[in-house]
Structures are given as structure tokens and as C-alpha cells.
Amino acid sequence: MRSITLSSPAKLNLFLKVLNKRPDGFHNILTIFERIDLSDKIHLTLNSSGDIRVRCADPHVPSGPRNLVYQAAKRLKEDFKIKDGVNIDIQKNIPVAAGLAGGSSNAATVLQGLNRLWRLDLGLVQLLPYAKELGSDVTFFMYDYSWGLGSERGDSIQKLDVRTKLWHVLVVPCAPLYSREVYGELRLPQGKTGHRKVLTKVDDNVSIFIHHLRQADISAIGQGLVNDLEAVVLRLFPALEGLKQRLKSLNTQGVMVSGSGPCVFGITETHQKAKDIQNILSRRFRRTFVARTN
Numbered sequence: 001m002r003s004i005t006l007s008s009p010a011k012l013n014l015f016l017k018v019l020n021k022r023p024d025g026f027h028n029i030l031t032i033f034e035r036i037d038l039s040d041k042i043h044l045t046l047n048s049s050g051d052i053r054v055r056c057a058d059p060h061v062p063s064g065p066r067n068l069v070y071q072a073a074k075r076l077k078e079d080f081k082i083k084d085g086v087n088i089d090i091q092k093n094i095p096v097a098a099g100l101a102g103g104s105s106n107a108a109t110v111l112q113g114l115n116r117l118w119r120l121d122l123g124l125v126q127l128l129p130y131a132k133e134l135g136s137d138v139t140f141f142m143y144d145y146s147w148g149l150g151s152e153r154g155d156s157i158q159k160l161d162v163r164t165k166l167w168h169v170l171v172v173p174c175a176p177l178y179s180r181e182v183y184g185e186l187r188l189p190q191g192k193t194g195h196r197k198v199l200t201k202v203d204d205n206v207s208i209f210i211h212h213l214r215q216a217d218i219s220a221i222g223q224g225l226v227n228d229l230e231a232v233v234l235r236l237f238p239a240l241e242g243l244k245q246r247l248k249s250l251n252t253q254g255v256m257v258s259g260s261g262p263c264v265f266g267i268t269e270t271h272q273k274a275k276d277i278q279n280i281l282s283r284r285f286r287r288t289f290v291a292r293t294n
């Protein structure tokens with residue numbers, strides 16, 4: 001096999017609580033990941049030059065060593081002393097730096113694709129350290145899960161046994177936002193409540209949310225959406241508040257910023273409803289999408 005084409009999906013966070021800052025500078029979080037069917041296409045072709053070449057028509061995507069797919073390929077190539085090079089062509093559909101983890105997903109897809117193309121035969125346990133090193137969100141995409149519970153940096157993943165599929169409208173309205181910037185602006189509450197008590201409350205809330213997901217109780221899911229990063233994102237982009245209100249007024253079942261934003265999503269009962277709302281919002285916003293749990 002000389003080449004392979006793979007799909008690289010985006011994610012939404014339906015629940016995201018930031019627990020505390022770690023000594024390594026990252027944050028411990030508890031989050032529910034939902035894989036959605038908005039995806040990039042990645043085409044990998046072996047070359048005999050030995051070079052790693054990344055191509056993407058989207059000017060926002062770095063082409064050289066700064067691209068996460070380059071770093072993924074380089075680490076495997078060096079560790080397993082691979083002579084072949086690889087051409088990595090990315091067809092970008094997922095907006096960059098939008099809170100949808102497109103770059104992280106691309107990196108996971110390339111780790112999995114090169115494991116096959118270079119016949120490394122690595123199991124998930126051997127591949128996971130590469131994913132974790134590349135970024136906190138990469139790990140979720142190493143699993144074939146529609147729904148996952150992420151803890152620690154969001155890179156410790158537990159499968160959620162949820163069959164529900166949700167419809168969404170997504171709007172990515174403004175300039176890119178970088179997760180480092182958003183976490184940097186985050187002020188964690190210094191309340192008197194003991195840390196253990198806070199953790200118990202978060203655990204209770206996430207359990208209730210997962211229960212609503214299992215029951216496909218769309219109204220409860222919409223009301224239970226949580227994102228501790230949202231306040232920071234709204235401070236950085238106050239105009240997003242107006243977009244949130246607009247989405248709410250179109251009878252969505254819950255509206256929230258995904259991850260570190262600025263993508264804002266709403267939940268709808270049906271595909272048709274999502275398309276109708278997209279039609280309305282696309283008059284004003286260039287980047288609108290309808291997506292479903294994948």
C-alpha cells in the first residue's frame with residue numbers, strides 16, 4: 001500500500017469544567033467530547049525522497065514543521081527509523097482555531113494512517129504517548145468513540161456508552177482564538193468551598209448530564225450545557241453574546257461556545273430545523289455548518 005485517504009472529524013464539548021491549574025502549567029478539566037460529522041480529508045502518499053511534505057490550500061494552516069501532522073509524522077519516522085518520506089495533503093473543511101480541534105484531529109489521523117502505511121503495527125497503548133505529546137485534544141481522536149469523557153488535561157479518555165445522535169447548527173463568526181490565550185485569561189474562583197466538595201459537585205453534574213444524554217432528553221441536554229471557558233471567550237469577543245442570543249431566539253435547544261471558541265453551536269431536534277436555522281444565519285455569517293454526532 002502506497003497511499004491512503006482518511007477522514008479527520010471535528011469535536012464539540014457539551015460539558016467542560018476547569019478543575020484546577022497543574023504544576024506543568026496545563027489545567028485539569030472534566031469534559032464530554034462529541035465527535036461530529038464535520039471533517040477534513042487527509043491523503044497520505046509515501047515518497048522515496050525521505051521528506052515529510054505537508055500541503056493544504058487553506059492559508060491559515062501552517063505548511064511546514066509547525067503543522068501538527070508534520071510533527072506526528074516526524075516523531076514516528078525518527079523513532080522507528082523509517083526511510084520513506086510521506087506527502088500529507090489536507091483538505092480543510094474544519095475552521096482553524098475555532099474550538100473544534102481540527103489540527104488535533106489531523107494529528108491523530110496521521111498517527112493512525114502512518115501506523116498502517118509504514119507497517120508499524122503499533123497498538124493503541126503504544127500510539128497514545130505520541131498523541132498526548134502532540135496536544136491535549138489529540139487523544140480523543142485516537143479512539144473510535146462518538147462520545148467520550150475526558151479528564152486530566154482532557155487526554156485521559158473514557159468511552160461513554162451513549163447511543164444518542166444530536167443535530168447541531170454551528171457558526172464560526174470571527175477571527176481565530178487560540179486555546180493557550182483563552183486558558184491564559186481564565187481566572188479560577190478562589191471560593192472557600194473545599195476542593196473535594198467542588199469535585200463531588202462536578203462529578204454529580206457530569207453524571208446527570210450523561211444520564212440526560214443516554215435518555216436523549218434534548219431539552220435537559222440543552223439546559224445542562226456547561227463551558228467554563230465561555231465567559232473568557234465572550235470577554236475576548238463580546239459580539240458573540242449577540243450571536244448566542246440570536247441562535248437562542250431561533251428555538252434551538254441550548255446554545256454554547258465549543259471548547260476555547262469562537263465556534264458557537266446550537267442543538268436542534270431535527271435535521272430540517274438545523275438546516276432552516278443555517279439558512280437564516282448564512283445570510284449574515286459566512287461560516288455556518290449543520291453537523292450531527294458521528
Ligand code: ATP
Nearest residue numbers: 067068096097098099100101102103104106137179
Ligand atoms: P483546540 O480545541 O484543540 O484548541 P482548535 O479548533 O481551537 O483546537 P485547531 O484548529 O486544532 O484549533 O488548531 C489551532 C492551531 O493549530 C492554529 O494555530 C494552527 O495554525 C495550528 N495547526 C497546526 N496544525 C494544524 C492543522 N493540521 N490544522 C489546523 N491547524 C493546525
